[in-house]
Amino acid sequence: MPEQDVTVGQLLLAEYESVKDEQKARIGFRDNLLYVTLAVVAAVIAAAAQAKQPSMLLALPPVCVVLGWTYLVNDEKISAIGLYVRDDLGPRLAELAPNAGGFTTFGWEAYHRSDTRRRSRKTIQTVIDLTAFCAVPLAALVVFWSNGDAGGLLVALSVLEALAVTGLASQIVWYAKAA
Numbered sequence: 001m002p003e004q005d006v007t008v009g010q011l012l013l014a015e016y017e018s019v020k021d022e023q024k025a026r027i028g029f030r031d032n033l034l035y036v037t038l039a040v041v042a043a044v045i046a047a048a049a050q051a052k053q054p055s056m057l058l059a060l061p062p063v064c065v066v067l068g069w070t071y072l073v074n075d076e077k078i079s080a081i082g083l084y085v086r087d088d089l090g091p092r093l094a095e096l097a098p099n100a101g102g103f104t105t106f107g108w109e110a111y112h113r114s115d116t117r118r119r120s121r122k123t124i125q126t127v128i129d130l131t132a133f134c135a136v137p138l139a140a141l142v143v144f145w146s147n148g149d150a151g152g153l154l155v156a157l158s159v160l161e162a163l164a165v166t167g168l169a170s171q172i173v174w175y176a177k178a179a
Contacts, residue, residue, distance in 0.1 A: 012093045016085065016106070023081040030074040037067045037132050045140075054147040055154055057140035061161035068133030068168050072175060079179055085109050126176040134169040138162065 040063050048056035090105035097105075104110070115121075141158050144150065150158070 007096075009093060009096045012089060012096070016089055016093070019081050019085065019089070023078055026074045026078050026081075030071055030078065033067050033071040033074070034128075034132055037064060037071075040064075040067070041136055054144045055150060057144045058154065058158055058161065060140040061137040061158075061165050064133050064137040065161075065164045065168050068129070068172070071129070071133065072168075072172060076175055082109055122176060122179060126172065129172050129176075130169055133172065134165050137165050141165075 041060060044056060044059050044063070048054060085106050086109040090109065094105045141162050144158055145155075
């Protein structure tokens with residue numbers, strides 16, 4: 001078998017394909033987390049209403065926090081991959097192109113970020129994320145607290161859940177500002 005040399009450019013293109021495949025997979029997974037959250041919320045609310053047990057609503061905050069955190073982490077990795085392609089991988093590949101004359105590799109990675117409505121879309125997405133992962137479980141806690149016939153242990157648990165949801169909300173806002 002003849003020996004074939006692999007160029008740096010080929011390695012960088014292979015890395016690009018690999019990180020873009022990871023990014024695509026993460027986007028699909030992240031986006032499905034919203035649907036899963038909606039399904040879980042609907043199921044828990046329906047079960048609590050049918051059983052007439054507001055304490056069942058205490059299942060929502062931990063589920064929403066776990067799903068919301070997973071959503072947030074995937075969203076951050078998706079953005080990090082884009083940043084890596086724009087600021088590291090693309091320029092290294094461009095350096096290898098002879099007589100590139102200012103050629104920008106992977107131009108889409110920067111171009112789509114220059115849309116004039118990007119900021120409003122990001123704001124709306126942040127509101128959606130806060131609603132799905134934070135407002136809904138906090139509303140469930142308010143319903144639980146307004147019921148008034150819970151024991152001290154469940155109330156203490158609900159306060160811890162409220163703190164966890166509030167922590168997630170702060171992270172969602174912080175990541176949105178960083179983006």
